[in-house]
Amino acid sequence: MTPTPQDDRPGTDAGPPAVSSFADLDLPAALLRTLDELGVTEPFPIQAATVPSALAGRDVLGRGRTGSGKTLAFGLPLLARLAGRRAESKQPLALVLVPTRELAQQVTEALTPYAEALRLRLATVVGGISIARQAAALRDGAEVVVATPGRLHDLIDRRGCRLGHVRVTVLDEADQMCDMGFLPQVTEALDQVRPEGQRMLFSATLDRDVDQLVSDYLKDPVVHSVDPSAGAVTTMDHHVLVVHGPDRYAVVTEIAARDGRVLLFLDTKHAVDRLTKHLRDSGVHAEALHSGKSQPQRSRTLARFKDGQVTVLVATNVAARGLHVDDLDLVVNVDPPTDPKDYLHRAGRTARAGESGRVVTLVLSGQRRETVQVLAEAGIEPRTTKVRSGEAELSRITGAKAPSGTPLDGGTAAGRAKNHNAPFRGLGSTKESPGGKGGGGKSSSRKTAEARKLAEARRAARVRRGG
Structure with a gap:
């Protein structure tokens, strides 16, 4: 029978006992020194539970949300077990499979100082970057890929x-790899590594294809489920804000113009680009992240967001997993997610490592019931509030404030964006009738434009009055 998270309880073989300090582990001295230099002394729960088992060579099945400390949970024992070994050309000794480029870069960055301490070589193999350069790195020899x-x-x-020489294989975010259609490539890789090697699988959920991977490829795994889902994190607040169509x-x-960083999620690349341009024209330091960007562009954008040069990251679901940013206290679903797992993974970008955070989902009145149902399926009971721009309640919940209005890229300041009662994925777009015929004609368009100008003037006056 495939093990479940409930198997990790008294009376079950759960491997060696958890530890309270990295110093209590049988890690190489060079790793302990590096941990100490980086100020990493007390392991997170999933690290304390899984590292002893992994060091002993056991297969490990870990369930925990992103941000629970899984990278060091598998990374430290993986590196420790390779200490003193050298890979031959094109034949790595360890493999870490992840679903996205961003997560691959993040895992590499997290493990690099520890690998360097043991003189182990890392190679990152992802799309969007020269495959010839990656092939050269493997040809020169890399212990960990x-x-x-x-x-x-x-x-x-x-x-x-x-x-064929891989002795340690890790599947990180296995459920997302399966959701993204990577299962054939994952099983292809698992079929090629050393059959007697160690496998570690980490996933937020253990359903369907992930359950099959566990059954087919893990041998008598030690099972640990020590970290709550995003919905159960007590330091995370969830809000549904009902907005009026023309005001959204x-x-x-105004949310984007707040003090502090914010991550905005939309459904499509086009909507991300349009909103990003509008925010920059309004004086907000925003940048876009989606699959249409090259990997160097994506890496630069993430680096600028992490160091504070960019305060607003406007993204598709490409940022919903594997993105770790310290002190990110607000995530906004501009397009409400239609899948509970999407909501939880987006929400998991905040309230990480015990910090507090807030998740806000914007809906039109007609979307409210469906969105609340999706959140209920995710185990979330949000607070629901009707808000308008310029109001104190919006500021109280999100820190919203009026933008400077000074364009960041030159040109004229952004006017009030066009809004319609379509979902947010259509933000900033209009529905035009072929050849200008039908749908109201010029007279209707002129009246609509005048109505927008009047609404904008009223809003500007309200902002000037401070409310």
Whole structure:
């Protein structure tokens, strides 16, 4: 029978006992020194539970939300077990599979100081970057490869990588890899690594395809489920804000202009780009992140968001997993998610490592019931509030304030964006009739424009009055 998280209870073989300090672990001295230098002394719960088992060579099945400390939970024992070994050309000794480029980069960055302490070489294998450069890194020899399934598959096909020497394999965010359709590439890789090697699988959920992976590829795994889902994090507040259709773009802009960083989620690349441009024209330091950007662009944007040069990250679900930013206390679903797992993964970008955070979902009145149902399926009971731009209640919940209005990229300041009663994925767009015929004609368009100007003037006056 496939193990479940409930198997990790008294009376079950749960491997060695958890520890309260990294110093209590049988880690190489170089790793302990690096942990101490970086100020990492007390392990997170999933690290305390899984590292002893992984060091002992056991297969490990860990369930925990992103941000629970899984990278060091698998990374430290993986590196410790490779200490003193050297990989041959194109034949790594350990493989870490992740679903996205961003998570691959983040895992590499997190493990680099520890790998360097043991003189182990890391190679990152992801799409969007020169495959020739990655093949060269593998040819020169890398003990550890951190890879997305698609690019690893390409390198194997080109005979630039062979997995027969891999003794430790990690699947991180296994449920997302399955959701994204990577299961064939994942099983292809698992079929090629050393059959007697160690496997560690970490996932937020253990359903369907993930359950099958566990059954087929993990041998008598030690099971740990020590971290709550995003919905159960007590330091996270959840809000549904009901907005009036013609006012919603102003609401988003004022939230984005707050003091402090904010992550805005939308459904499509087009909507992300349009909102980002509007925010920058309004004086808000915003940048876009989606799959249409090159990997160097995505990496630069994330780096600027993490160091505070960019205060607003406008993103599709590409940022819903694997993105770790310290002190990110607000996530906003500009487009309400239609899947409970999407909501939980978006929400998981805040309230990480014990910090507090707030998740806000914007809805029109007609979307309210459906959205609340999605959140209920995710185990969330949000506070629901009707808000308008310029109102104190919006500021109280989100820190919203009026933007400076000074364009960041030159040109004229943004006027009030066009708004309609379509979902947010259509923000900033209009529905035009072919050849200008039907749908009201010029007279109707002129009246609509005049109504918008009047509404904008009223809002500006309200903002000047401070409420």
